Amino acid sequence: MRQRRTRYRKFWKTGKRKETNPTKIMDRSIIQAVDTMDMWGRVCSFPDQWQHALELSSEQGFTFDRDRIRNVCIMGMGGSAIAGDLLRGYAAPVSPIPVMVNRQYKLPGWVGGNTLFIASSYSGSTEETLEAFDKAKESGAQIVCMTSGGRLLEKAIECECDYIRIPAGLSPRSALAYFFVPLYKMFIGLELIKDDPSVCTSMPDFLKEQVESFSDTDENEPLYLAETILDTLPVIYSNSGYLEAVNTRWRSQLAENAKILSYGNVLPEMNHSEIVGWEQMAHLTGRLSVFMLYDADDHEGIQSRMQVTRSLIQDHVVSLNTIAARGPNRLAKMFYLVQFGDFLSLYYAYLNETDPTPVTKIEMLKSRLMK
Template sequence: MQLTREQITSVDGQNMWELIAGFPNQWDEAMKITEDLSLSVDSDKVNKICCVGMGGSAMGPDLIKAYSFGCCPHPVEVIRHYSVPNWVDENTLFIACSFSGNTEETLSALEQAREKGAQIIAITSGGTLLLNATKEEFDYIKIPGGIPPRAALGFSFVPLFRIFSYLGFLDEGEEALSETELFLSQQGELLSDISDNEALSLARELQDTLPIVYSDSTVMKPVNQRWRNQFEENSKTLSYGNVLPEMTHNEIVGWEQVVHLTGRLSVIMLFDKADDKRVRKRMRIVKDLIEDQVASIHVLSTRGESRLTRMFSLIQMADWTSFYLAIINNVDPTPIAKIDLLKSRLAEE
């Protein structure tokens, strides 16, 4: 059954539709903002990279970490906390990512990294982070503001791509950025056709279930995480996930005692052509072993040529699927009432 425009506009009060549909343009804008990037970081000194960010602003760092897994010569760590690890020092490239520039965990971690003499770059649209960057004169990339951080993934990821590329840490270049932009426009056209599209059909099959997302643990790990985060923030639907091979050493056994949930769980398996072959085989076996306990099981494969395009092909699918699930659930995808409530309670103490 198709959706109507009226159905969408009556639920999507703050126009998440526009943001998801506008993602390819955002990608293009982010490429333009960062095309003449120049940094004062001393790349010869850098021997490890530590990124900090929370929620939607940790997704860019997670993606660059996974994307550069096979080519970056240095370890990359992503911190989602007030504190930084003891190893952060003057040879650490420390990238602070906060869309608003006011997230307390990110600001606290940044302060510690400053004290330890790390080389700092900030990616933000404003707030205290931008203020600190200008006052304390560390490198920053200013991105446009005014939208929910999770809808600003192009603005948070492309600068990271450009930083890593500038420092010579990547094996794919500009052509991967352009291929991704073109791919996102073309796939976006298909996924925004409300008469019938893949994301909408998937959302319908997921309705009234708890979606569980499985994937390989290297390149696809943050893509897996994006699916869950978007189900949670956009669709207001609890989602769970895990990565292979690890889950085949413990979690798979847990499927023995979920009889009371049979029919209430759905599984999404994310595949990429570069997945480890043994992991791929494990994934297929897992599918066989759990198939009769789930409401539905969906195998999704990345599309496109470059690793970058492939990762973002399923990110865009996640964004649209979570959007449609929100509309089907009759909830506005934009507000995040529970996070707002939590923040106001935190401010009381």
Template structure:
């Protein structure tokens, strides 16, 4: 049975105030301001001094948990044209090839996450250059200072790595941009901040459910079993972030995929028990052999209908120039997957990026799904920032959003 989503909660100021104890929606709305503040803090900290102002032999990026998206975005943006290799590491050990000619970017909102902290400390011991992002006066900041690296303060009032993503991502992108590893500078980041402001305005709490894109998406996802699909590498990173936010914020387990590699994996699910075309199962089993929307089903005799598949398709912006054969084939593949999902009776939602630089397009996709996951939590009657089970895990192991 699909979970019950009370859409009235998403439109009610009182319900939002009661459930959103740590003002997650407000924090997400500050994403544009986070980018602008991060640019200022990076310049004040001497971002031009990263790696002595010289291009390193290689770059290793260390972040995990709620900060893990920093690794994913840097890897994505560097891949097309970086003159040096960029690799990702979540935890120790530091690869043996890292040495004085390399740069390590370590990110942790608290400045205490064990993995990035240990990697930064070992990189410093080997004489590698350091760029660190996190709380001021933290162990990570101390490691950077001792190694004569560059440390960027994560800013004021940042309490969750999930909602402070841009405070950590923007300095890392700016530093990599200074070294020619990614095509990002202050102008691109300010345009990204403007895009984040536009999404925040469209997804504001006072915008009613039938016109608010994030609330509409939340209602669609709540209808069944979510699967988030990106139509290429950029949207694939956004899909990974969306699945993480759905699980961590809305407590909805979600699978994720990226085209073209995961096309067969996604389409195979259209034959499964969460679509109207399902006809398997043992005779007499609940839901076996009958469509999800069977109007003749008796809820007392047959039981509640099975939840349907909710496919969320994240699309990159269409090319402004005439598309290449490869781009046309990619669009055709995405369209075919969407048609197959609809034919199978799945709920299909599409979010398309607006034109701009890659990081700007990515920002719009991620911001929309961030808001959707938060509204979904509120509609389900959950606090988007507080999970008793996560709190219990943190008490037992010391692990949480870092």
């Protein structure tokens, strides 16, 4: 179910925008002209990556002592951490122990001998993760590394830690299944998730259906919505459960693929402070678009709050779109919305004639930090 309210479009950029034709964007030659490094192919091959990750993880064994584990700390940054975010939110309702995602140099004081510490860095050279690895080792935590190589893999081998070798040649944000699937199966083995194994193994077929739907020229919601939010600042709201990580993924993909800023928050918390901030918004009317991500199985209080929140903010925005999670189970619902956001970010990039793959500002930042 999608509810949309459009008031008007207002372009405030200097000069006039080139007219866009959303249907024309689906022409493969046009995509190739803009997308020089084939991010489209990587997003469309996500079902195949999931299947490959299943095959690789079937051969994975771990040596850590599961009886010692009283908490889990997943360390990562950017695209190397989002699988941990998704899994933390997914496991939270049933996990008997706390799971945390750490995104900074320092570790919580409770990390120690009873901690399963998972160091995640696609390149293996993320400085925050490498420093946290050393501190986790000093604390006596049991360590598992996830990487395609680099210094992190070297450290894992030197310390005789368990490690998951991820295929190289991708960007971190394009390797989501390679990070998520082995973590998910690890959590199943630790009884932090209680899904039937078929939930995970049936995912490639479900994901393929979404790729077909989101790459079609007819009734293509991500493409249609990308056109409606051009030249606006997207605001993304969701519940504070597993959809909070999906919210994060949407904003990260809009930043890295579409090269635009967006903002996000969660309910019910935003109802206790941020909602008041919508009162003085005259200077931004016509510049904001809102997405509300929801699951029909959300707590009834969340569903009511979303309806009322929508009614309170709809007059301040260009468009207000309610995107429902779809699928036969919670895992499928989560990744339906992940795929929706991935395609949305690509279509925005194409409509804006922007190559989605390069992350120039990140490379500039790294270069300056090294000086």
